[in-house]
Amino acid sequence: MADHMTIRVEDPTTAPARFCIDSYFAELDARFDTGFDPGLSISADAAELTAPAGLLLVVWRGDEPVGCGALKLRGTEPAELKRMWVSASARGLGLGRRLLTELEAHARRLGATVVRLETNHTLTEAIALYRSAGYVEVPPFNDEPYAHHWFEKRL
Secondary structure, eight states, X not given: OGGGEEEEEOXXXXXXXXXXXXXXXXXXXXXXXXXOOTTXXXXXXXXXXXXXXXXXXXXXXXXXXXXXXXXXXXXXXEEEEEEEEEOGGGTTSSHHHHHHHHHHHHHHHTTOSEEEEXXXXXXXXXXXHHHHTTOEEOSOOSOOTTOSEEEEXXX
C-alpha cells in the first residue's frame, strides 16, 4: 500500500500543505498533556519552509495528502526536522520512515551534515522511529516549551 504513495516538495501555503500542518497541530493539541498552541512553539512558518531556507514534503495517496515533514536549513548549523506527521488513516504503512529518509536525503543534498529534532514524550511512536533510524538523544539545543527529548543524527 505504501508503494502507491508519493512524496514531493510542496509550497507550504497551498491548501494540501495547510491541511497537513493544521492536522498535525490538532493532533498535538489532543495528545499533549497541556494541549498545543503553535504560537508558543518554535516557528516553522511558510518562509522558513521555502527554498533556500527550507522545504516542506507532503505525502500523497492519490490526490489525498496524508502526511508531511519539513526541513529548516541553518547554513553551517545542523538542519532541523519539523512538522513530521502521518494521518491515522495511513499509519502502519512505513510512511513515517519513508518520509524521514526523504527529509534526510534532501538535507544531505542541500549540504547539511547533521540533522536535529525535538519531540514531546507523548509521541512514543515518533521517538521509537527516530531511535531506530540512528538518532541519538542529546542535551537540549533550544528552548522548545513542548519538548522533552532532543535528538541528532550525523548524515
